[in-house]
Amino acid sequence: MAHVTFASVTEGQELPTFQRTTDFMHWNRYAAVNDEFVQLHMDDEAGKKVGQKGAFGMGNLQVAYLHNLLRQWVGDDCWIKKFRCELRGMNFKGDTLTAKGKVLKKYEQGGERLVDLELWTENQTGQKLCPGSATVVLFQ
Amino acid sequence: MTQEKPKTYITPEIKARIGVEVPGQTAAPIDESDIRKWAIAVYWPEQPPRIFWDAEHAKKTRWKGIIAPQEMNVFTWPAERPKQRLSAAGTGQPGTRILNGGSEFEYFAPMRPGDVISSKSKLAEVFEREGRMGLMMFQVTQTDLTNQRGELVKRSKTTLIFY
Numbered sequence: 001m002a003h004v005t006f007a008s009v010t011e012g013q014e015l016p017t018f019q020r021t022t023d024f025m026h027w028n029r030y031a032a033v034n035d036e037f038v039q040l041h042m043d044d045e046a047g048k049k050v051g052q053k054g055a056f057g058m059g060n061l062q063v064a065y066l067h068n069l070l071r072q073w074v075g076d077d078c079w080i081k082k083f084r085c086e087l088r089g090m091n092f093k094g095d096t097l098t099a100k101g102k103v104l105k106k107y108e109q110g111g112e113r114l115v116d117l118e119l120w121t122e123n124q125t126g127q128k129l130c131p132g133s134a135t136v137v138l139f140q
Numbered sequence: 141m142t143q144e145k146p147k148t149y150i151t152p153e154i155k156a157r158i159g160v161e162v163p164g165q166t167a168a169p170i171d172e173s174d175i176r177k178w179a180i181a182v183y184w185p186e187q188p189p190r191i192f193w194d195a196e197h198a199k200k201t202r203w204k205g206i207i208a209p210q211e212m213n214v215f216t217w218p219a220e221r222p223k224q225r226l227s228a229a230g231t232g233q234p235g236t237r238i239l240n241g242g243s244e245f246e247y248f249a250p251m252r253p254g255d256v257i258s259s260k261s262k263l264a265e266v267f268e269r270e271g272r273m274g275l276m277m278f279q280v281t282q283t284d285l286t287n288q289r290g291e292l293v294k295r296s297k298t299t300l301i302f303y
Contacts, residue, residue, distance in 0.1 A: 025184065026185075029181035032181065033174075033181040033213075050229075059240060063211055064209070065182070067209060068183060076189065076198075076203075079247070080210050080245075082245065082246050083211075083245045084245070085242060085243060086240075087242065139202060
Protein backbone atom coordinates (compact mmCIF):
# COMPACT_ATOMS: atom_id res chain seq x y z
CA MET A 1 0.00 0.00 0.00
CA ALA A 2 1.36 3.37 -0.97
CA HIS A 3 1.28 6.22 1.48
CA VAL A 4 1.29 8.83 -1.26
CA THR A 5 -0.05 9.05 -4.77
CA PHE A 6 1.26 11.20 -7.59
CA ALA A 7 -1.99 13.18 -7.60
CA SER A 8 -1.69 14.00 -3.89
CA VAL A 9 1.87 15.35 -4.09
CA THR A 10 2.27 19.12 -4.07
CA GLU A 11 5.40 21.08 -4.85
CA GLY A 12 6.87 22.61 -1.69
CA GLN A 13 5.33 19.93 0.50
CA GLU A 14 7.46 18.66 3.39
CA LEU A 15 7.90 14.95 4.10
CA PRO A 16 7.17 13.38 7.50
CA THR A 17 10.58 13.30 9.18
CA PHE A 18 12.66 10.21 10.03
CA GLN A 19 14.44 10.62 13.34
CA ARG A 20 16.97 8.67 15.41
CA THR A 21 19.04 9.52 18.44
CA THR A 22 22.16 7.56 17.62
CA ASP A 23 24.96 5.96 19.59
CA PHE A 24 26.97 2.72 19.63
CA MET A 25 23.75 0.65 19.61
CA HIS A 26 23.09 1.93 16.07
CA TRP A 27 26.69 2.25 14.89
CA ASN A 28 27.77 -1.23 16.00
CA ARG A 29 24.86 -2.84 14.20
CA TYR A 30 25.67 -0.83 11.08
CA ALA A 31 29.36 -1.74 11.41
CA ALA A 32 28.33 -5.41 11.49
CA VAL A 33 26.13 -5.36 8.39
CA ASN A 34 28.41 -3.03 6.41
CA ASP A 35 31.62 -4.80 7.55
CA GLU A 36 32.87 -1.35 8.51
CA PHE A 37 35.09 -1.52 11.56
CA VAL A 38 36.88 1.78 11.92
CA GLN A 39 38.34 3.02 15.21
CA LEU A 40 36.78 6.48 14.69
CA HIS A 41 33.32 4.90 14.86
CA MET A 42 34.16 2.59 17.76
CA ASP A 43 36.37 4.44 20.18
CA ASP A 44 35.99 7.91 21.73
CA GLU A 45 39.76 8.13 22.23
CA ALA A 46 40.35 7.61 18.49
CA GLY A 47 37.89 10.42 17.75
CA LYS A 48 39.64 12.76 20.20
CA LYS A 49 43.00 12.00 18.59
CA VAL A 50 41.79 13.51 15.31
CA GLY A 51 40.40 16.57 17.08
CA GLN A 52 36.76 15.47 17.42
CA LYS A 53 34.88 15.28 20.71
CA GLY A 54 34.64 11.52 20.47
CA ALA A 55 33.61 8.68 18.22
CA PHE A 56 31.15 9.58 15.49
CA GLY A 57 28.61 7.79 13.30
CA MET A 58 29.20 6.43 9.81
CA GLY A 59 28.42 8.70 6.89
CA ASN A 60 26.74 5.83 5.08
CA LEU A 61 24.31 5.37 7.96
CA GLN A 62 23.12 8.93 7.30
CA VAL A 63 22.75 7.92 3.64
CA ALA A 64 20.59 4.98 4.76
CA TYR A 65 18.47 7.29 6.95
CA LEU A 66 17.76 9.47 3.91
CA HIS A 67 16.65 6.34 2.01
CA ASN A 68 14.46 5.44 5.02
CA LEU A 69 12.89 8.90 4.90
CA LEU A 70 11.78 8.31 1.30
CA ARG A 71 10.56 4.74 1.99
CA GLN A 72 8.62 5.92 5.03
CA TRP A 73 6.90 8.49 2.83
CA VAL A 74 6.07 6.30 -0.18
CA GLY A 75 5.64 2.88 1.48
CA ASP A 76 6.35 -0.56 0.00
CA ASP A 77 6.13 0.71 -3.59
CA CYS A 78 8.99 3.13 -3.03
CA TRP A 79 11.51 3.22 -5.85
CA ILE A 80 14.34 5.69 -5.64
CA LYS A 81 15.61 6.43 -9.15
CA LYS A 82 18.36 8.89 -8.31
CA PHE A 83 20.03 9.90 -5.08
CA ARG A 84 22.83 12.34 -4.35
CA CYS A 85 24.32 13.66 -1.12
CA GLU A 86 27.35 15.28 0.39
CA LEU A 87 28.59 14.50 3.84
CA ARG A 88 29.38 17.81 5.52
CA GLY A 89 29.14 17.11 9.22
CA MET A 90 29.48 14.38 11.79
CA ASN A 91 27.03 13.03 14.30
CA PHE A 92 28.25 12.27 17.79
CA LYS A 93 26.96 10.02 20.56
CA GLY A 94 23.52 11.09 21.72
CA ASP A 95 22.94 13.49 18.82
CA THR A 96 19.41 13.43 17.47
CA LEU A 97 19.56 13.07 13.70
CA THR A 98 16.52 14.12 11.73
CA ALA A 99 16.18 13.26 8.06
CA LYS A 100 14.00 15.81 6.26
CA GLY A 101 12.76 16.30 2.74
CA LYS A 102 10.84 18.72 0.60
CA VAL A 103 9.18 18.22 -2.79
CA LEU A 104 10.81 20.43 -5.43
CA LYS A 105 8.95 19.31 -8.52
CA LYS A 106 6.60 16.65 -9.85
CA TYR A 107 6.47 15.75 -13.53
CA GLU A 108 6.02 12.95 -16.07
CA GLN A 109 8.94 11.85 -18.20
CA GLY A 110 9.51 8.74 -20.31
CA GLY A 111 6.20 7.30 -19.15
CA GLU A 112 7.15 7.64 -15.48
CA ARG A 113 5.63 9.81 -12.79
CA LEU A 114 8.55 11.39 -11.00
CA VAL A 115 9.10 13.58 -7.97
CA ASP A 116 12.30 15.55 -7.34
CA LEU A 117 13.09 16.20 -3.70
CA GLU A 118 15.56 18.13 -1.64
CA LEU A 119 16.83 16.04 1.29
CA TRP A 120 19.05 16.53 4.28
CA THR A 121 19.90 15.31 7.74
CA GLU A 122 20.32 17.74 10.58
CA ASN A 123 21.32 17.45 14.22
CA GLN A 124 19.47 18.81 17.26
CA THR A 125 21.01 22.26 16.79
CA GLY A 126 19.63 22.47 13.24
CA GLN A 127 23.08 22.05 11.64
CA LYS A 128 22.73 20.34 8.24
CA LEU A 129 25.01 17.32 8.17
CA CYS A 130 24.18 15.59 4.93
CA PRO A 131 22.43 17.67 2.25
CA GLY A 132 21.32 16.03 -0.96
CA SER A 133 18.56 15.38 -3.43
CA ALA A 134 16.62 12.48 -4.92
CA THR A 135 14.18 11.53 -7.64
CA VAL A 136 11.53 8.94 -6.78
CA VAL A 137 9.14 7.11 -9.09
CA LEU A 138 5.51 7.01 -8.02
CA PHE A 139 3.55 4.08 -9.44
CA GLN A 140 0.18 5.14 -8.07
CA MET B 141 58.20 33.88 3.02
CA THR B 142 56.02 32.19 0.50
CA GLN B 143 55.63 28.45 0.42
CA GLU B 144 56.13 26.76 -2.90
CA LYS B 145 52.71 25.77 -4.16
CA PRO B 146 52.11 22.68 -6.28
CA LYS B 147 50.75 23.57 -9.71
CA THR B 148 48.87 20.32 -10.14
CA TYR B 149 48.24 17.03 -8.35
CA ILE B 150 47.20 15.30 -11.57
CA THR B 151 50.21 13.13 -12.35
CA PRO B 152 50.66 11.24 -15.64
CA GLU B 153 49.85 8.06 -13.65
CA ILE B 154 46.48 9.48 -12.61
CA LYS B 155 45.77 10.68 -16.16
CA ALA B 156 46.51 7.21 -17.51
CA ARG B 157 43.87 5.72 -15.19
CA ILE B 158 41.01 7.87 -16.51
CA GLY B 159 38.37 5.73 -18.23
CA VAL B 160 40.25 2.48 -17.65
CA GLU B 161 38.16 -0.22 -16.01
CA VAL B 162 39.73 -1.82 -12.95
CA PRO B 163 39.07 -5.45 -11.97
CA GLY B 164 35.81 -5.56 -10.07
CA GLN B 165 34.42 -8.05 -7.61
CA THR B 166 31.53 -10.49 -7.48
CA ALA B 167 29.63 -10.79 -4.24
CA ALA B 168 28.27 -13.97 -2.68
CA PRO B 169 24.60 -14.55 -3.55
CA ILE B 170 22.29 -12.27 -1.56
CA ASP B 171 20.58 -14.14 1.25
CA GLU B 172 17.23 -13.22 2.79
CA SER B 173 19.09 -12.96 6.08
CA ASP B 174 21.49 -10.37 4.65
CA ILE B 175 18.50 -8.22 3.73
CA ARG B 176 16.76 -8.67 7.08
CA LYS B 177 19.89 -7.84 9.07
CA TRP B 178 20.69 -4.76 6.95
CA ALA B 179 17.14 -3.52 7.41
CA ILE B 180 17.22 -4.10 11.18
CA ALA B 181 20.50 -2.18 11.44
CA VAL B 182 19.41 0.88 9.46
CA TYR B 183 15.96 1.07 11.13
CA TRP B 184 17.23 0.32 14.65
CA PRO B 185 15.54 0.37 17.17
CA GLU B 186 12.22 0.31 15.27
CA GLN B 187 11.00 -2.71 13.32
CA PRO B 188 11.95 -2.42 9.64
CA PRO B 189 9.26 -2.47 6.91
CA ARG B 190 7.86 -5.95 6.18
CA ILE B 191 8.90 -5.76 2.50
CA PHE B 192 12.45 -6.54 3.74
CA TRP B 193 11.70 -9.64 5.83
CA ASP B 194 8.14 -10.95 5.47
CA ALA B 195 7.92 -13.06 2.26
CA GLU B 196 4.11 -13.43 2.50
CA HIS B 197 3.63 -9.69 2.79
CA ALA B 198 6.22 -8.96 0.09
CA LYS B 199 4.44 -11.22 -2.41
CA LYS B 200 1.43 -8.92 -2.30
CA THR B 201 3.44 -5.81 -3.19
CA ARG B 202 4.33 -4.60 -6.68
CA TRP B 203 7.73 -6.31 -6.23
CA LYS B 204 6.12 -9.77 -5.84
CA GLY B 205 8.68 -10.74 -3.23
CA ILE B 206 11.34 -9.50 -0.83
CA ILE B 207 13.70 -6.87 -2.23
CA ALA B 208 16.81 -5.41 -0.63
CA PRO B 209 16.97 -1.85 0.67
CA GLN B 210 18.32 -0.01 -2.38
CA GLU B 211 21.39 1.30 -0.52
CA MET B 212 22.40 -2.16 0.77
CA ASN B 213 26.10 -2.97 0.35
CA VAL B 214 26.47 -6.54 -0.93
CA PHE B 215 30.29 -6.57 -0.98
CA THR B 216 30.71 -7.19 2.73
CA TRP B 217 32.57 -9.93 4.62
CA PRO B 218 34.88 -11.29 1.88
CA ALA B 219 37.07 -14.13 3.14
CA GLU B 220 40.06 -12.51 1.44
CA ARG B 221 40.32 -9.21 3.26
CA PRO B 222 41.27 -6.08 1.30
CA LYS B 223 44.90 -5.20 2.00
CA GLN B 224 44.59 -1.51 2.64
CA ARG B 225 42.11 1.27 2.74
CA LEU B 226 42.70 4.86 1.74
CA SER B 227 43.37 6.88 4.82
CA ALA B 228 41.82 10.33 5.20
CA ALA B 229 45.08 11.70 6.59
CA GLY B 230 47.16 10.38 3.67
CA THR B 231 50.85 10.90 4.31
CA GLY B 232 50.07 14.34 5.71
CA GLN B 233 51.55 15.93 2.57
CA PRO B 234 49.45 18.28 0.39
CA GLY B 235 47.61 16.30 -2.27
CA THR B 236 47.44 13.09 -0.22
CA ARG B 237 44.86 14.15 2.36
CA ILE B 238 41.36 13.06 1.43
CA LEU B 239 37.84 14.37 1.95
CA ASN B 240 34.61 12.66 0.95
CA GLY B 241 33.18 14.87 -1.78
CA GLY B 242 29.80 13.19 -1.98
CA SER B 243 28.00 10.38 -3.75
CA GLU B 244 25.51 10.09 -6.54
CA PHE B 245 23.51 6.93 -7.22
CA GLU B 246 21.25 5.86 -10.04
CA TYR B 247 19.19 2.77 -9.38
CA PHE B 248 17.89 0.45 -12.11
CA ALA B 249 16.88 -3.16 -11.23
CA PRO B 250 15.97 -4.12 -7.64
CA MET B 251 18.20 -6.59 -5.75
CA ARG B 252 16.48 -9.75 -4.57
CA PRO B 253 17.41 -12.85 -2.54
CA GLY B 254 19.56 -15.14 -4.71
CA ASP B 255 20.94 -12.35 -6.88
CA VAL B 256 24.68 -12.38 -7.58
CA ILE B 257 25.97 -8.84 -7.96
CA SER B 258 29.20 -7.90 -9.75
CA SER B 259 30.95 -4.55 -9.86
CA LYS B 260 33.06 -2.70 -12.39
CA SER B 261 34.79 0.59 -11.62
CA LYS B 262 36.73 3.24 -13.40
CA LEU B 263 38.11 6.66 -12.69
CA ALA B 264 35.59 8.69 -14.66
CA GLU B 265 36.79 12.23 -14.24
CA VAL B 266 39.59 14.24 -12.62
CA PHE B 267 39.66 17.99 -12.21
CA GLU B 268 41.16 20.62 -9.96
CA ARG B 269 39.95 23.75 -8.25
CA GLU B 270 41.40 26.36 -5.94
CA GLY B 271 39.55 26.33 -2.65
CA ARG B 272 39.94 27.59 0.88
CA MET B 273 42.28 24.68 1.56
CA GLY B 274 44.44 25.55 -1.46
CA LEU B 275 44.65 23.38 -4.52
CA MET B 276 42.10 20.56 -4.51
CA MET B 277 41.93 17.58 -6.89
CA PHE B 278 38.54 15.93 -7.44
CA GLN B 279 38.52 12.28 -8.47
CA VAL B 280 35.15 10.91 -9.59
CA THR B 281 34.95 7.11 -9.59
CA GLN B 282 32.09 5.45 -11.44
CA THR B 283 31.02 1.98 -10.31
CA ASP B 284 28.42 -0.11 -12.12
CA LEU B 285 26.70 -3.01 -10.37
CA THR B 286 25.05 -5.69 -12.47
CA ASN B 287 23.16 -8.84 -11.53
CA GLN B 288 23.56 -12.43 -12.78
CA ARG B 289 21.33 -11.64 -15.77
CA GLY B 290 23.58 -8.77 -16.82
CA GLU B 291 20.99 -6.16 -15.84
CA LEU B 292 22.35 -2.89 -14.52
CA VAL B 293 21.39 -2.55 -10.86
CA LYS B 294 23.14 0.62 -9.75
CA ARG B 295 25.53 3.23 -11.07
CA SER B 296 27.35 5.22 -8.44
CA LYS B 297 29.64 8.18 -8.79
CA THR B 298 31.69 8.95 -5.74
CA THR B 299 33.94 11.96 -5.43
CA LEU B 300 37.12 12.06 -3.41
CA ILE B 301 38.80 15.40 -2.81
CA PHE B 302 42.59 15.35 -2.44
CA TYR B 303 44.10 18.46 -0.84
